[in-house]
Amino acid sequence: MSLSVPGQEGTRPPLTRRRRRGKREGHPLSPYLYLLPFMALFAVFVVYPVGYGLWVSLHRWDLLAETRPFVGLEYYRNLFDPETPQSQFFWNSMKNTGFFTLVSVPLLIGTALGLALLLHRPIFGRALFRSVFFLPGILTVSVMGILWRWMFDNQIGLVNAVRSDLFGLPPVPFLSSEGLAWVPVIVGTVWWTIGFNMTLYLAALGNISPSYYEAADIDGATSWAKFRFITWPLLGPVTLFVFVTTVLASFQLFGQTLVITGGGPNRTTQSVMQYITEEAFANNQFSSASAMAFLFGLAMLVFTYLQFRIMARDARGGEEG
Amino acid sequence: MNRTLSVTALLLAAGLGGVAAAQTSTYRGPKVTLTYLHGFTGADRPVMERLIAQFNAAHPNIEVRAQAQPWGTTWQQLPSLVASGRAPDIVVINEDQITNFIARGAVSPLSDAELRAAGIQKSRFYGPLFKTADYEGKSYGVPISSVAYVMFYNKDLMKKAGVTKVPTTRAELLAAARTCTTDRAGRKPGQAGFDPKNLDTWGISLYNNWVGARMAYAAILQNGGSLVDKNLNASFNSPQAVEAVQFLVDLVQKHNVARPNSTEEAELAAFSQGKVCFFPSGQWYLDRFESQKLNFGVAFVPRIGSKQDAAWGGSSHMTLPRQRAGYDPNKRQAALTFINWMTSPAQNLTWTETGSLPVMPAVAQNKAFESRPIAGVFEKLDNIYATSGFPWGGQVLGPFDNAWANAYSGKMSVKAALDAGVNEANKQIAQARKTFQ
Numbered sequence: 001m002s003l004s005v006p007g008q009e010g011t012r013p014p015l016t017r018r019r020r021r022g023k024r025e026g027h028p029l030s031p032y033l034y035l036l037p038f039m040a041l042f043a044v045f046v047v048y049p050v051g052y053g054l055w056v057s058l059h060r061w062d063l064l065a066e067t068r069p070f071v072g073l074e075y076y077r078n079l080f081d082p083e084t085p086q087s088q089f090f091w092n093s094m095k096n097t098g099f100f101t102l103v104s105v106p107l108l109i110g111t112a113l114g115l116a117l118l119l120h121r122p123i124f125g126r127a128l129f130r131s132v133f134f135l136p137g138i139l140t141v142s143v144m145g146i147l148w149r150w151m152f153d154n155q156i157g158l159v160n161a162v163r164s165d166l167f168g169l170p171p172v173p174f175l176s177s178e179g180l181a182w183v184p185v186i187v188g189t190v191w192w193t194i195g196f197n198m199t200l201y202l203a204a205l206g207n208i209s210p211s212y213y214e215a216a217d218i219d220g221a222t223s224w225a226k227f228r229f230i231t232w233p234l235l236g237p238v239t240l241f242v243f244v245t246t247v248l249a250s251f252q253l254f255g256q257t258l259v260i261t262g263g264g265p266n267r268t269t270q271s272v273m274q275y276i277t278e279e280a281f282a283n284n285q286f287s288s289a290s291a292m293a294f295l296f297g298l299a300m301l302v303f304t305y306l307q308f309r310i311m312a313r314d315a316r317g318g319e320e321g
Numbered sequence: 322m323n324r325t326l327s328v329t330a331l332l333l334a335a336g337l338g339g340v341a342a343a344q345t346s347t348y349r350g351p352k353v354t355l356t357y358l359h360g361f362t363g364a365d366r367p368v369m370e371r372l373i374a375q376f377n378a379a380h381p382n383i384e385v386r387a388q389a390q391p392w393g394t395t396w397q398q399l400p401s402l403v404a405s406g407r408a409p410d411i412v413v414i415n416e417d418q419i420t421n422f423i424a425r426g427a428v429s430p431l432s433d434a435e436l437r438a439a440g441i442q443k444s445r446f447y448g449p450l451f452k453t454a455d456y457e458g459k460s461y462g463v464p465i466s467s468v469a470y471v472m473f474y475n476k477d478l479m480k481k482a483g484v485t486k487v488p489t490t491r492a493e494l495l496a497a498a499r500t501c502t503t504d505r506a507g508r509k510p511g512q513a514g515f516d517p518k519n520l521d522t523w524g525i526s527l528y529n530n531w532v533g534a535r536m537a538y539a540a541i542l543q544n545g546g547s548l549v550d551k552n553l554n555a556s557f558n559s560p561q562a563v564e565a566v567q568f569l570v571d572l573v574q575k576h577n578v579a580r581p582n583s584t585e586e587a588e589l590a591a592f593s594q595g596k597v598c599f600f601p602s603g604q605w606y607l608d609r610f611e612s613q614k615l616n617f618g619v620a621f622v623p624r625i626g627s628k629q630d631a632a633w634g635g636s637s638h639m640t641l642p643r644q645r646a647g648y649d650p651n652k653r654q655a656a657l658t659f660i661n662w663m664t665s666p667a668q669n670l671t672w673t674e675t676g677s678l679p680v681m682p683a684v685a686q687n688k689a690f691e692s693r694p695i696a697g698v699f700e701k702l703d704n705i706y707a708t709s710g711f712p713w714g715g716q717v718l719g720p721f722d723n724a725w726a727n728a729y730s731g732k733m734s735v736k737a738a739l740d741a742g743v744n745e746a747n748k749q750i751a752q753a754r755k756t757f758q
Binding site: 060062063064065066084085149150153154155156170171173175176262264265266267278281282283284285288 | 421427
């Protein structure tokens, strides 16, 4: 029995393949017809706008202008010419967004993992705490932003009220101090989005078989050793997923800084998205904004490619192990 | 009996004659339907809808179909609507966008002859308000709604401190603000041991956002300065501008009668709690203070500069967008009739229910306003100036607001902050100019 199965497998697949191909020979287009609905939407909402955007970035474009002269790479060159405000503010906003990503991603992964480990244990009120940490995520960015702006208000914020009333310290102008303005943005973002990552980690923790820990207990492993050699490696794929999605979300920083600091003081918290919006809709420089969007998109593409490389290597590693 | 009847008949005839005279200047062509796009989407929407219904009932040959949508949506849609020849017949545009749309050719000029034919006299409106929608010597819009930057004052706190007169000059403002200021130990500015970091009450609210920057705008205009020069390049670093803004910054840094590093929210709360005598801001806080039963008054922004009275104002203007070739001239005539009706004294009086200021003296003189706090600024409604007249609003106002924030926080000297702002604005303007060639 067990021997005959591989034999059958060896002969049958070519047969079925041939039969299937024969059946569909009359309809070579049918796969494309099935793809058509998606392709139509994809073409209208992705390919066309991207192509049009590229065209816009190469012309001096305004919907109301009678002429839209071709200017080649002028708007891209502006981004590399230190004399233009565009290069100054675009790279400044890139730096800000990079800084935000660098600081917030480890916090968002670390605290989410920490909370998940605590709430995975059978403690009292576990379900309540899980909801409490997840709930902020359902707020819109404007609600969350106004909340944290008030918490860190230069004069009447809760943080300054506690400082002055309990400790007699002078108020700290968080919102108008370069550097400190990041505190409400980052703390607010962690509070706001931690629930999602925590839920992913909780699900992954539930999938780890208790037998590993039982075996480790018999061997006399410490809790650190159990975390380091059982939990952490088995959470690997989830950590990678959380890392990739959190990095991409952080690069798209927009609402938090817009509402909490308005990008200030002196553009020190202005994100790339916010600057592109300003250039397009406050300054009416749509071509310049398109050029920036393409450059930023290119940077994101390179970044995503690198992440996929790492992911693929990790997946192969997992198979081999 | 007979006499009274005939007098009545005479009066009626006179009245009808008046109506007939009014009708000679209105649209009498075939029936047309007009589309009307505006952004009055809040509590002002039902008032606007009521007015439109009245207009439609009174004008059987014109039907206005209104659409209300958020202003921002209109700013994004208007260019493509105009470019594709599908623009509404009438669009309301705000003061911060109007010059940009004019310069880009989105709206059509209203000739003097046209305005006259429709019965719209420029002289019935406040001068600077009407000129908000002027560009290169032509008029492009008729004001329908207006708000202004005013100075709220707390009567209780002023009485407690011993300030008897609402300040109207620089010297009065400084003196009153000093009288209103005490630290937590009850010491006054200038007294030994006065602690400016722990103010209990203070004279005036200054704050770091764009609304706070409108106080600097008023001071600059009052001093004979301006945001842009004749060539529409940024010029808010002129000596007059520096002097005016320096006075405001000195209120914080030298006289300690305003809090440093404050926000609009913080000052708003402080004013409601009776901690600050003078709160300059938009008149839109009127309802809030009235519902809080605050004992407050509204005054025109004191004259900090040496040249003229001035304050910032925002406004909405009825415009006729550029239409495709072959557009029905009857529609344009009917649209002007609608604009005239909507911006007539009777309708403007109704419109002030929404919290708008009167757009013309004839309405401001109405007795209905006599006991209202807002009437405190009516005398000087002719001195309210919008930030318009240059097609690069974003390029000028962004750097200007930022310059104010830097000067107010003390991060930069007033001169350095304004210089940096002008430098940035002019670089951006140079680029924007290329789009208008």
